[in-house]
Amino acid sequence: MSVRAVTHLNFRGDARAALTFYASAFGGDVAVVTYKDAGSVQDPAEADQVMWGQVSTADGPCVMAYDVPSGLPWNQGENAFFVSLRGDGADGADGADEIGAYWEKLAEGATVLRPLAPAEWAPLYGMLRDRFGVTWVLDVVGEYQA
Numbered sequence: 001m002s003v004r005a006v007t008h009l010n011f012r013g014d015a016r017a018a019l020t021f022y023a024s025a026f027g028g029d030v031a032v033v034t035y036k037d038a039g040s041v042q043d044p045a046e047a048d049q050v051m052w053g054q055v056s057t058a059d060g061p062c063v064m065a066y067d068v069p070s071g072l073p074w075n076q077g078e079n080a081f082f083v084s085l086r087g088d089g090a091d092g093a094d095g096a097d098e099i100g101a102y103w104e105k106l107a108e109g110a111t112v113l114r115p116l117a118p119a120e121w122a123p124l125y126g127m128l129r130d131r132f133g134v135t136w137v138l139d140v141v142g143e144y145q146a
Helices: 015-026 093-106
Strands: 003-011 029-034 050-056 062-067 081-087 111-119 122-129 135-140
Touching (some): 003 015, 015 029, 015 050, 015 062, 093 111, 093 135, 111 135
Parallel strands (some): 081 135
Antiparallel strands (some): 029 050, 050 062, 111 122, 122 135
């Protein structure tokens, strides 16, 4: 199993355009899952916005992005990014075990924003803000994610 840290950028309605731009800058492939695709629509006007997106290259940069729903606070200068630790789902339980071990260590003194658990879009997903104020997203790559 391999885990890598990836910058996860947060937008309000511009994630798809940003991912397209980064793909033109870095090359690579764009993958996008909308709120509608994941069955997680809270506001019908935001159904086609990006719930999860990524530009990845074989040997270079990887950038993830999403559109913060209007029901959540967002300030471009304060919470413009997360750090994501992604485990490879191809390794099955090993991926979940490794991500779980990182979660336990990062969770010490942290505020859990979403408990580490299976999600509609991933076999394992969780979010926390560590004791230094850094927001971490930990997941195991699922059906929608590459």
